[in-house]
Amino acid sequence: MTTEVALDAGNDALLAHLLERYRFPEGYRRMFLAAIATFSERGFHGTSTRDIAARAGMSPAALYVHFGSKEEVLYRIATSAVGLTLEVMATAEATAVRATDRLYAVVKAITAWHAHHSAAARVVLYHLDALTPEHLAEVTEKEREVDQIVRRIIADGLAAGEFSVTDPGTAATAVLSLCMDVARWYRPGSRRTADEIGEGYAEAALRIVGVMTPRG
Numbered sequence: 001m002t003t004e005v006a007l008d009a010g011n012d013a014l015l016a017h018l019l020e021r022y023r024f025p026e027g028y029r030r031m032f033l034a035a036i037a038t039f040s041e042r043g044f045h046g047t048s049t050r051d052i053a054a055r056a057g058m059s060p061a062a063l064y065v066h067f068g069s070k071e072e073v074l075y076r077i078a079t080s081a082v083g084l085t086l087e088v089m090a091t092a093e094a095t096a097v098r099a100t101d102r103l104y105a106v107v108k109a110i111t112a113w114h115a116h117h118s119a120a121a122r123v124v125l126y127h128l129d130a131l132t133p134e135h136l137a138e139v140t141e142k143e144r145e146v147d148q149i150v151r152r153i154i155a156d157g158l159a160a161g162e163f164s165v166t167d168p169g170t171a172a173t174a175v176l177s178l179c180m181d182v183a184r185w186y187r188p189g190s191r192r193t194a195d196e197i198g199e200g201y202a203e204a205a206l207r208i209v210g211v212m213t214p215r216g
Contacts, residue, residue: 028066030056032080035073040119044074044127075135078128081120082142088113089149099157100211106153107179107205108198114183115194121183150175154209164210175205 034055038047049070053060067073092109096102114121128136151172157163165171178201186197206215 025066027058027062030058031063031066031073032076036077036120036123039074039077039123039127044070044123044130071130071132071135074123074127075131075139077120078124078131078135078139079142081117081124082139082146085110085113086142086145086149089146093149093153098162099153099160100162100206100215103150103153103157103175103205103209104202104215106149107175108195108202111179111182111201112194112198114180115186115190115197118183118186121180125180125183147172147176157209157211162212164212165208171209174208178204178208 031052035047035052038051038055042051047070049063050060052070052073053063056062063070063073067076088109089106092105093102096105124139128139131139151168154163154165154168154172154175158165158168182197182201186194190197192200
């Protein structure tokens with residue numbers, strides 16, 4: 001499947017394509033998804049390993065077959081989520097040439113990603129302080145890569161005369177905050193679909209950077 005076809009088929013198809021690389025053994029997958037759900041609902045510190053195992057329908061000892069500790073489960077969730085965010089961004093950016101179109105594509109894709117996977121995104125947004133210093137540093141470095149993609153697109157847009165903004169760093173922070181905040185409030189069954197929200201946020205991102213030339 002080409003990048004263009006994946007995106008034209010919708011964000012679900014793109015994510016399904018990317019997630020093929022992250023196919024886990026069944027027991028690992030069940031524990032992983034159960035941990036996302038319980039951490040999202042109860043918080044890291046409010047969740048026990050027994051809670052995760054019960055949510056997965058497995059024995060408490062089964063968690064330690066796949067993970068060394070509850071902290072390691074959080075670390076695996078964070079690295080997978082941020083790693084997929086980077087892949088979604090890179091795939092979306094590759095479909096366009098102009099900075100205006102690249103920013104639109106990237107914002108639309110990662111906003112929809114954070115909506116589709118709002119539980120995992122909330123875990124990353126609110127519970128990274130429970131990671132060990134080494135694990136936190138690794139996740140933080142990946143998050144910097146996310147930030148650098150948006151900063152690079154904005155810098156390219158300014159150089160090409162497509163964008164008009166006096167503080168590119170603040171603009172990049174505003175754009176990323178917009179994309180990620182959707183995970184805080186979005187729930188399945190919301191009035192607008194994840195893709196519709198992505199389109200609206202992408203238009204808002206272009207206004208943030210002061211687009212000088214129209215898309216299309």
